[in-house]
Amino acid sequence: MNASTSNAGLCATTVQPLLTPVQVGPYRLRNRIVMAPLTRMRAGAGGIPQSMNALYYGQRASAGLVIAEATPICAGAMGYIHQPGIFNEAQVEGWKRVTEAVQAEGGTIFLQLFHPGRMSHPLLLNGQLPVAPSVLASGESSPTAAGMQPHPLPRALATEEIAGIVANYARAARLAGAAGFDGVEIHAANSYLIEQFLHDGSNRRTHYYGDSIANRTRFLIEVIEAVIEVWGAERVGVRLSPSNTRGGMGDSDRWALYAHVVSELNARQPAYIHLVEPRVSGNFDVEPEFDLGAGRFRPLVTGQTKLISAGGHSQMSGNRIIEKGEADLVAFGRSFLANPDLPRRFALDAPLNDYDRPTFYGGTEKGYIDYPFLSDAPHLEGST
Numbered sequence: 001m002n003a004s005t006s007n008a009g010l011c012a013t014t015v016q017p018l019l020t021p022v023q024v025g026p027y028r029l030r031n032r033i034v035m036a037p038l039t040r041m042r043a044g045a046g047g048i049p050q051s052m053n054a055l056y057y058g059q060r061a062s063a064g065l066v067i068a069e070a071t072p073i074c075a076g077a078m079g080y081i082h083q084p085g086i087f088n089e090a091q092v093e094g095w096k097r098v099t100e101a102v103q104a105e106g107g108t109i110f111l112q113l114f115h116p117g118r119m120s121h122p123l124l125l126n127g128q129l130p131v132a133p134s135v136l137a138s139g140e141s142s143p144t145a146a147g148m149q150p151h152p153l154p155r156a157l158a159t160e161e162i163a164g165i166v167a168n169y170a171r172a173a174r175l176a177g178a179a180g181f182d183g184v185e186i187h188a189a190n191s192y193l194i195e196q197f198l199h200d201g202s203n204r205r206t207h208y209y210g211d212s213i214a215n216r217t218r219f220l221i222e223v224i225e226a227v228i229e230v231w232g233a234e235r236v237g238v239r240l241s242p243s244n245t246r247g248g249m250g251d252s253d254r255w256a257l258y259a260h261v262v263s264e265l266n267a268r269q270p271a272y273i274h275l276v277e278p279r280v281s282g283n284f285d286v287e288p289e290f291d292l293g294a295g296r297f298r299p300l301v302t303g304q305t306k307l308i309s310a311g312g313h314s315q316m317s318g319n320r321i322i323e324k325g326e327a328d329l330v331a332f333g334r335s336f337l338a339n340p341d342l343p344r345r346f347a348l349d350a351p352l353n354d355y356d357r358p359t360f361y362g363g364t365e366k367g368y369i370d371y372p373f374l375s376d377a378p379h380l381e382g383s384t
């Protein structure tokens with residue numbers, strides 16, 4: 001379904017910015033609506049994607065870009081029970097079903113490469129302690145086979161170990177290619193390992209990977225360079241959450257840090273930089289704590305690199321941020337989870353299904369592949 005046919009029933013004379021095509025790397029995307037990466041904890045045994053996962057992603061293929069959920073790059077990078085992995089052949093075979101389902105509908109799909117760092121538990125790591133830049137607690141818990149378990153104090157990575165983790169990102173990137181993905185997104189947001197290196201609140205190392213902003217950014221740069229070597233910059237994205245405070249995250253000068261990070265990334269001209277907006281870290285009704293929205297970073301994102309804004313967006317705010325030129329694409333999380341045909345609903349100004357929070361993480365088909373499409377509720381078609 002493209003924007004011009006789905007707009008047929010509308011009186012509106014202008015095409016919504018969200019529904020216009022955009023070039024991202026080598027891909028001409030049919031709209032600017034991104035399915036945000038969403039951990040759903042529904043992979044099969046061994047982190048192998050199943051046909052149910054393929055159906056779920058295939059249902060959402062009308063997004064301009066689908067970003068598949070946070071996916072551990074090695075067995076030591078599990079952060080949630082029933083996460084899919086991207087570190088062995090069986091997982092590659094499972095993911096092929098997913099990429100084929102999305103591409104069969106003309107969609108484009110990237111995979112989010114994930115390492116939780118201290119945001120994990122030995123029950124998810126074959127008894128090993130989680131690793132981190134420094135021995136500092138997250139204060140959070142993870143869902144494991146024994147229910148929610150508080151994170152223990154992590155073990156600090158030795159400098160010599162870090163190259164091995166970078167190599168795991170490179171291997172995961174290669175496996176994502178074998179699985180048929182169109183590109184990969186490096187997860188450098190939301191309290192996980194790369195962000196733990198970036199923030200001085202979680203990184204107390206005194207040299208090479210710590211202390212100065214340049215040193216704290218080194219791990220991310222090593223990862224993106226390794227992944228670019230596999231994919232080429234034009235098929236690699238990076239997700240950042242400059243305002244994140246969850247899981248004990250914090251930095252003494254967020255603007256200086258993220259201005260540096262975004263400039264360093266932009267210098268490598270990735271396909272896109274994906275920014276989580278400040279308002280998701282708190283109450284949407286109050287002013288955000290940090291003035292670190294996409295608009296602030298826009299001047300630093302240049303050349304072929306696109307900017308994606310995520311977090312708390314509605315159809316209206318998404319159209320507005322593109323119109324203002326502060327972002328090129330907009331990611332939708334919870335509303336895409338609950339509306340497999342979200343672009344069509346936007347095109348028709350149709351109402352949205354509500355999301356069901358209790359079925360977000362783990363479980364069965366319920367709350368996963370059974371959210372209705374508009375065609376299941378014909379009386380809503382074309383309503384304004």
Ligand SMILES: Cc1cc2nc3c(=O)[nH]c(=O)nc-3n(C[C@H](O)[C@H](O)[C@H](O)COP(=O)(O)O)c2cc1C
Nearest residue numbers: 036037038039069070310311312313332333334360
């Ligand atoms: C169920 C759920 C799972 C999520 N999983 C991920 C994830 O795997 N990776 C990630 O970067 N963000 C994840 N997020 C954050 C979303 O990508 C998104 O940034 C957030 O939901 C805010 O956008 P929204 O207001 O459109 O939902 C998740 C959010 C939800 C609700």
